[in-house]
Amino acid sequence: MIRFVLRRLLAAAVLFLIVLTLAFAVVALAPGDPMAPSDPRIPPEQAERLRALYGLDQPLPAQYLRWLGAVVLRWDWGQSYRTGQPVADLLFDALPPTLLLAGAALLAQYLLGIGLGLIAAFRPNSRLDLSVRVASLLVYAMPTFWVGLMAVLVLAVGLGLAPAGGMTSAAAFELGPAAAALDVLAHLWLPALVLGLSMAGDIARYTRSSLIEFQATEAGRAARARGLSETRILLVHGLAHAAPRLLQLASVSAPLLLSGAVVAEVVFAWPGLGTATLLAIQSGDIPVVLAATAYGAVLVIAASLAADLLLTRLDPRIRVE
Amino acid sequence: MIPVVAMRLLAAAGLAAMLGWGCASDIPRDTTRLTVGMRFEYPTPNELIGPATLTYSAIGNQFFLPLMAERPDFRDGPPTWAPALAADWEFSEDRLRLTARLRPDAVWSDGEPVTAEDVRFSWLAQTDANVAWDYSFSKESIADVEVVDAATVRFHLDAALPTALADVSTGLILPKHAWEQRPFAEWRSDPGWFFENLVTSGPFLLENRTPGQELVLGRNPNYFEDGLPRLERIILRSATDSAALTNLLLSGEVDVVSGLGATDAQRIANRPGLRLIAYPNRQFTFVSWNTRRPWFQDAETRRALAMAIDRQAMVDTIWHGYAEVGNSPIISSVWAHNAGLEPWRYDPPAARDALAAAGWTDGDGDGILDRDGVPFRFELATFAGAPARWDAMQMIQADLRAVGIDAQPRRVEPGALIQRMRDKDFDAAASAFAIDTSLDLRYAFHSQSIPGGDNYAAYGNPEVDRLLDSFAARPDPSAGLEDLHRLQRILHDDQPMLVLWEPLSLAAFDVELESVAPNALSPLANLQEWAWR
Numbered sequence: 001m002i003r004f005v006l007r008r009l010l011a012a013a014v015l016f017l018i019v020l021t022l023a024f025a026v027v028a029l030a031p032g033d034p035m036a037p038s039d040p041r042i043p044p045e046q047a048e049r050l051r052a053l054y055g056l057d058q059p060l061p062a063q064y065l066r067w068l069g070a071v072v073l074r075w076d077w078g079q080s081y082r083t084g085q086p087v088a089d090l091l092f093d094a095l096p097p098t099l100l101l102a103g104a105a106l107l108a109q110y111l112l113g114i115g116l117g118l119i120a121a122f123r124p125n126s127r128l129d130l131s132v133r134v135a136s137l138l139v140y141a142m143p144t145f146w147v148g149l150m151a152v153l154v155l156a157v158g159l160g161l162a163p164a165g166g167m168t169s170a171a172a173f174e175l176g177p178a179a180a181a182l183d184v185l186a187h188l189w190l191p192a193l194v195l196g197l198s199m200a201g202d203i204a205r206y207t208r209s210s211l212i213e214f215q216a217t218e219a220g221r222a223a224r225a226r227g228l229s230e231t232r233i234l235l236v237h238g239l240a241h242a243a244p245r246l247l248q249l250a251s252v253s254a255p256l257l258l259s260g261a262v263v264a265e266v267v268f269a270w271p272g273l274g275t276a277t278l279l280a281i282q283s284g285d286i287p288v289v290l291a292a293t294a295y296g297a298v299l300v301i302a303a304s305l306a307a308d309l310l311l312t313r314l315d316p317r318i319r320v321e
Numbered sequence: 322m323i324p325v326v327a328m329r330l331l332a333a334a335g336l337a338a339m340l341g342w343g344c345a346s347d348i349p350r351d352t353t354r355l356t357v358g359m360r361f362e363y364p365t366p367n368e369l370i371g372p373a374t375l376t377y378s379a380i381g382n383q384f385f386l387p388l389m390a391e392r393p394d395f396r397d398g399p400p401t402w403a404p405a406l407a408a409d410w411e412f413s414e415d416r417l418r419l420t421a422r423l424r425p426d427a428v429w430s431d432g433e434p435v436t437a438e439d440v441r442f443s444w445l446a447q448t449d450a451n452v453a454w455d456y457s458f459s460k461e462s463i464a465d466v467e468v469v470d471a472a473t474v475r476f477h478l479d480a481a482l483p484t485a486l487a488d489v490s491t492g493l494i495l496p497k498h499a500w501e502q503r504p505f506a507e508w509r510s511d512p513g514w515f516f517e518n519l520v521t522s523g524p525f526l527l528e529n530r531t532p533g534q535e536l537v538l539g540r541n542p543n544y545f546e547d548g549l550p551r552l553e554r555i556i557l558r559s560a561t562d563s564a565a566l567t568n569l570l571l572s573g574e575v576d577v578v579s580g581l582g583a584t585d586a587q588r589i590a591n592r593p594g595l596r597l598i599a600y601p602n603r604q605f606t607f608v609s610w611n612t613r614r615p616w617f618q619d620a621e622t623r624r625a626l627a628m629a630i631d632r633q634a635m636v637d638t639i640w641h642g643y644a645e646v647g648n649s650p651i652i653s654s655v656w657a658h659n660a661g662l663e664p665w666r667y668d669p670p671a672a673r674d675a676l677a678a679a680g681w682t683d684g685d686g687d688g689i690l691d692r693d694g695v696p697f698r699f700e701l702a703t704f705a706g707a708p709a710r711w712d713a714m715q716m717i718q719a720d721l722r723a724v725g726i727d728a729q730p731r732r733v734e735p736g737a738l739i740q741r742m743r744d745k746d747f748d749a750a751a752s753a754f755a756i757d758t759s760l761d762l763r764y765a766f767h768s769q770s771i772p773g774g775d776n777y778a779a780y781g782n783p784e785v786d787r788l789l790d791s792f793a794a795r796p797d798p799s800a801g802l803e804d805l806h807r808l809q810r811i812l813h814d815d816q817p818m819l820v821l822w823e824p825l826s827l828a829a830f831d832v833e834l835e836s837v838a839p840n841a842l843s844p845l846a847n848l849q850e851w852a853w854r
Contacts, residue, residue, distance in 0.1 A: 032736025039373060040754060040764045040775035042455050049453045053509065083364035083372055084512045090364075093532040149564070157571045164568035170356045170556040170575075171537055173529050269560035269569065271533030279362070279561060282706050284736045 001312075008308065012301045019297040020071065020290075024064055027286050034081050034284040054081065067290075077291040082283045087291045090276060095295065097167055098272035101195065101264065102257045104188050106250065108196030113203020114239070114246070120204065121211035121234060132208070136201035144260045148194045148267035155190060162190040165269030191268040195260050199253045206249060210242030217241070244315040251307035255300045352853040354554040355834070358566045358575035359844060361559055363536055365512030366519050366527070367500075368493055369446055369454040376580070379843040380557065383538055384521040385493035388421055388440065389486060391758065393840040398656045399798040400758040402486050406435055406494050406522065416481035416796060419489055423472045426545040429496050429520040437474035441466045442497035451506040459484075459491040483798045484759050496520045524550045524849035534559060550849035551836075570595065570829055577837060577851075579844035581827035583641045583709075589829045596832050599825040601654035602841045605647045606710060606753045607818040608701070608717070609777040614748050615695050617778075623816035625675035627665035629724045630717050634667075636822050639712050643827055647820030649809045650754070650762060654823070654841070657760055657802055659809040665816075672724050683725055690725040698727040699748035702741075705732040710751045713821060742777040750777065751821070760798065760805065763789045766812065780817035 035047040035056065051057045055066060070076040077087035120132040139147075156164040163169070169183050211234050214220045219241070223233045262274030269275075273292060280288035361376040368381045389402035389410070410421040427435040444466040447454050462482055467475040476489050499520045519527055521541055528539035538555040558575055560566045563582035567589060569575045581589070581597075589597050610617035610626065617623055632646045648664045651657050681690040681697055690697040701717060703710045714730035721728045728749070733741070741747045754765065763770060767789050770776035788808045792801040812818075828839050836850040 030734065030737075031740070032734045032738075033740050034736055036736050036739045037455065039455070041458070041757065041761075042373075043458050044773065046453070046455060046458070049450065053451075053453055079509070080364070083362055084370045084509055085364045086511070086513075089513065090532075097533075152568050157568055160572065164572035164574055165560060165565045166558060166569070166574070167534060168531070170535065170558060171354075171529070171554070173531065173537070266562050267565060269558075269562070269565040271531075271559070275533065275561050284734070 004312075005309070008305055012305060015301060016294070016297060020068065020294055021064075023290050023293045024067065027290060028060055028063070032284060034286050050081075054079070071294070077294075078287040080280070080285050080288050082280070082285040082288070087287045090288060091273065091291055091295055094271065094273045094276040097270060098258075098261050098265070098274060100184075100188065101191055101270055101272060102254075102261055104192035105195035105257055105260070105264075106253070108192050109198075109200040109203055109253070110246070110250075112196060112200035114207050116200070116204035117207020117211065117242075118234060118239075120208040121215075121238070122230070124208075124212050129208070132204060136204040138201070139197045140199075140201035142198075143263075144195060144198050145263045145267055147197060148191070148264055151190055151194050152267065163187050165267075167271055191264045191270055194267075195257065195264045198260055199249075199256060202253075203246065203249060206245055207239075207242055210245055211238040214238040214241040244311055247307050247311055247314060251304040254303035255296070258296050258299060350833075350853070353552060354556065355552050355577065355851060355853075356556045356558060356575045357845070358558045358560055358569045358578040360561060360563075360566070360580050361557065363530070363557075364532075365515050367495070367508065367512060367515040369452050369495075370509050370512055373455045376844065379845040380536065381493060382523065382843060383525040383555075383845065383848060384519070384523045384527065385495065386427075386523050387490045387493055389490040391487070391490065391842060393842050393846065395655050395758045395841075399483075400487065402490060405490075406440075412485070416485065417478050419476040419478065419485060420469070421474050421476070421489075423474070424545055425472060427522060428543045428545070429499070429522055430526045430541050430543050431499070431520045432543065433496070433498055433520070434471070435494065435522050436471045436497075437468040438471070439494050439497045440474040441468050442501060443492060443495045446495060446500075446505060446508075447492050449505040452508050454492075456491055459488050462488050481796050483793075483796050484761070487759055494522065496522070525555065528554065544849075546849070551852035555848065555851075567829075576834060577828065577830040579826070579828040579839060581829060583639070583643045583827065586643060586827045586829070587641055594832055595829055597827065597829045598837075598839070599643050599827050600840060601652070602824065602826040603652070603654075603755045603757065604753050605650065605652050605756070605823045606713075606751065606821045607647070607650070608749055608751045608821060609742065609818045610749050610816070611745055611747055611778060612817060613745055613779045614699065615692075616697055616699055617749070619679055620815045621675060621679040622681065623819075624665065624814070625672045625679065625681075625724075626721070626726075627816055627819050628668045628675065629672035629726070630720045630819065630821075631667040632819075632821050635713050635716055638716075639709050640822065640824060644822040644824045647823045649813060650756065650765060650818070650820060651760060651805060651809055652756055652823045655756065655758070655760070657798075657805040659806045659813075661806070662809060662813045665813075665819075667720075669720075669724055676724060676726075681725075688725065689727050696727070697725065699729070700731050701728040701749045701751070702731045702733050702738055702747055703751040704735040704738055706735065707751075710753075714751060743773050743775065745771075745777070745779050747777075752777070761789075761793050762808070763793060766808075766817070778817035780815070782811065782815065785811055 035050045037047055055063060075088060080087055080090055116132045116136060120129040123129055152164050156162045163186060167184060167187050172180055172183050175183055223237050261272060262278055264270060265272045265274035266278060273295060276288060277292040280292060359376055361380060362372060363377060363380050365371050366384055371377050386405040388405060388407040390405040392401045392403050394401055406423055406427050407421040408424045410419055412419050423435060429435060446452050448457050448460050462479050463476055464479050465477040469475050478485055499518050503514060524541055524544045525538040526541045529537040536557040540550050540553050563585045566578045567581065567585040570578045586597055589595055610623050612618055636644045636646055645653060648662050649659055676690060680692045684691050701714055703714050711732060718728045718730050738750060742750055764775045766776055766780060766785055768781035768786050771779050771781060785808060788804045792804045795801045828844060830837050833854050835852055835854050836847060838847050840846045
């Protein structure tokens with residue numbers, strides 16, 4: 001097991017280096033000058049000065065080696081061209097809100113997806129099943145930004161059931177710990193639900209098909225022959241049967257959740273990695289774009305690794321060699 | 322068992338949060354504070370290393386003051402200046418020395434007095450190569466800043482320029498006693514340090530900061546103006562999107578929003594309890610015709626293009642009326658605008674006639690005009706991420722197609738397009754300028770600004786050069802009004818750029834608020850006077 005983990009970690013490190021190199025190459029070779037002054041009154045010498053300060057006057061290979069060395073040795077991503085902040089600090093502030101949102105969305109998508117899948121599997125090919133399947137396809141097909149906008153308009157602005165944006169209320173720093181936690185929860189549930197909805201349909205369809213498939217297996221028939229109730233068969237044995245596949249879906253949905261978070265964060269004014277990345281892309285803030293890409297890669301690689309490790313625990317048919 | 326309990330607790334907490342939120346809207350308004358929604362980033366209180374954006378400066382001006390503050394009276398005449406940290410000032414006879422006396426009651430929020438040493442320290446920082454302030458060029462005419470005594474400072478100028486007061490007052494006065502301990506060479510390496518060592522001289526101080534979310538401004542008890550600010554606390558909430566800001570306003574989570582888009586403004590207009598205001602800003606959007614390309618070499622053709630494009634339709638459909646058709650790079654809200662210019666009316670038949678007179682005919686019958694074997698087909702570029710301009714490009718394409726011109730819109734990454742425009746490696750491109758009240762337009766139209774500069778059209782006209790130089794050298798800008806009118810007349814006739822529109826800035830606020838008066842200089846102008854009725 002340890003050897004497996006080490007091997008996967010090594011592969012992850014290599015993959016990470018490849019991502020870093022590709023990201024740097026794509027950004028470096030893209031046209032445009034990130035130091036070009038936005039105000040035409042600012043003389044070109046200012047851009048030269050800033051290029052020298054940020055090391056952009058060096059040859060590209062030297063820039064790459066210096067950047068990679070700083071990242072690998074010190075986790076130093078340089079400074080934002082736009083705000084001057086150390087990028088590591090900027091993303092350190094932005095990462096927790098994104099992880100919270102993505103985590104809550106993951107929870108929402110599994111709760112919703114498994115729930116709907118169970119309902120459908122109880123009465124396969126019934127009207128209820130058909131409704132769940134159609135609804136699953138519908139939410140899967142709807143773009144997150146549209147669902148988000150509608151949710152804000154109807155549930156937040158229209159009905160006042162949730163805040164229309166942000167992660168906390170104004171001046172929430174004055175709240176006590178319990179009130180602050182509830183305040184975050186009040187801001188979290190709607191964006192998490194919207195973000196989770198996109199993949200919930202997929203989870204529902206996988207859950208349904210796994211459960212129906214389980215009922216036809218020997219194990220399913222044996223459980224029924226032992227007189228177990230249908231509920232117990234599906235909830236306990238069926239879900240155990242479906243768990244490995246659902247877990248695999250979690251690793252697939254990690255990158256989708258991250259990319260969806262960019263949209264959800266903008267719609268809900270959620271101050272996370274997506275918002276920071278979008279601002280960086282819009283303003284040609286290369287150090288932030290590179291770091292955000294790398295952070296995204298780390299999250300996806302970590303999610304995939306965690307899912308693989310859990311899978312070996314959940315599914316006895318998988319042996320670690 | 323545990324997961325079930327956890328799930329129930331989670332559900333209960335979620336329900337409580339929802340219900341709690343629903344009930345929160347019934348809480349009576351706290352009239353000592355105000356919440357403002359805007360798009361901003363405030364990574365450091367040190368403006369010399371912060372982003373050069375209007376919202377950033379607007380916030381910075383709540384903490385720090387300049388010596389003099391520009392008045393928003395640029396419609397009436399050349400810029401005038403109101404006392405800020407300087408109580409008064411006077412020029413020497415030769416206008417090569419400017420002596421300013423500081424307000425005796427100006428103190429930093431920690432109780433230390435604001436002194437002439439602070440002014441000199443600020444100038445040294447503004448001009449330091451390691452600090453690399455974007456606007457250090459505005460200090461080029463200042464040879465030295467002399468501390469006469471604690472309350473008097475003298476600026477020694479290289480030349481008697483009309484921009485002297487603007488040059489002196491550009492930039493805020495920084496606290497020497499709090500910031501001198503950090504060498505200039507280290508300022509850029511840790512912008513956050515300035516939060517930890519923040520003392521202010523403006524109406525507010527910083528109570529709390531949540532990066533990416535909000536800034537909480539509290540009343541500065543040491544501020545010199547009696548009774549101001551009127552509110553105890555201003556909470557600035559950040560959102561990256563105009564729609565998100567609008568939703569926050571409509572749901573009552575913020576009381577004021579600025580930086581609204583035209584589409585979102587329509588959602589707010591006529592809403593009971595809210596007031597929408599549109600006010601001029603300093604921007605104008607234009608299309609530059611690269612005069613080095615065969616299609617745009619003669620003014621007659623360029624004038625025909627102006628008549629072929631329906632700019633009023635753009636203002637009506639893209640801006641929903643929250644803009645004006647542009648007619649000159651000296652925009653209509655500025656004192657020197659030449660209101661006597663007859664706008665190029667949208668007139669496709671006249672455009673076709675003018676094109677024919679310029680030699681453009683459909684010789685090969687393919688529906689596209691040509692001249693000397695060159696078809697009138699070109700790339701019309703604009704910045705990626707500028708949806709209004711992109712929509713305008715589609716409209717221009719359709720308008721020009723109707724007179725036999727094939728314009729191909731293309732979106733280009735902003736940095737790349739600016740570089741191409743400076744290198745004159747483009748056909749036609751839409752961009753925007755923000756005019757400053759010095760009205761020094763040499764960067765945009767002087768022939769010296771063609772190589773690598775922002776005279777994108779590569780437009781050269783000796784008379785224009787002469788007028789630009791003459792105006793820039795006048796100590797009194799108002800005496801150059803005739804020059805500026807003539808300049809605009811020539812540009813209007815030559816059409817190196819077609820000014821498309823002058824957008825209006827949009828803000829909205831609760832009708833119970835009073836004294837909210839954003840202007841082109843700042844969306845938070847006179848924030849210290851805002852209050853609930």
